[in-house]
Amino acid sequence: MEKQIINSTNAPAPIGPYNQAVQAGNMLFISGQIALNPESGQMEQSDIIAETHRVMQNLRNILSEAGMDFSDVVKSTIFIMNMGDFGQINEVYGKYFTGYFPARETVQVAALPKGANVEISMIAVK
Template identity: 85%
Template sequence: MEKQIINTTNAPAPIGPYNQAVKAGSTLFISGQIALNPESGKLETDDVIVETHRVMQNLRNILSEAGMDFSDVVKSTIFITDMNDFSQINEVYGKYFSGYFPARETVQVAALPKGVNVEISMIAIK
């Protein structure tokens, strides 16, 4: 099976020893994305709605680089630091999908990189 590294300047550069995504065959594994603006390099964490939109935009840009979109996503994992933010995050997340939603879990964690409130990873298949 062929493995291809996917990186785009339209999403934040990795902050550690990993890639934005790896495509193995027809399956794309996207690393967890946070609300880092790839153009300014600044976090967009004014509120959890703005933050979630930035995360989803970063994910969309990685999907696009791989020739995919949200309709190809089969699995998402959402990590949040406060389950009280779940409904707002869920509302924003849902706006990026039409038709069928992927399988998903949402997990509350003690902390996330750079002190963000939400991180989302995805698996997509074309």
């Protein structure tokens, strides 16, 4: 099976020893994305709604680099700092999908990189 590294200049550069995504055959595995602005490298955290939009935009840009979009996503994992933010995160997340939603789990965690309040990873299939 052919493996290809996917990195988009329209998404934040990795902050550790990993890639934005790896495509293996027709499957795309996207590393967890936080609300880093790809141009400034700064976190966008004015509120949880804006932070979640930035995360979803980063994911959309990585999907696009691989020739995919949210309709190709089959699995998402959402990591959040505060389960009290779940409703707002869920509302924003849902706006990026049309038709069928992917499988998903949401987990409250003790800490996320760069002080993020939400991180989302995805698996897509073309």
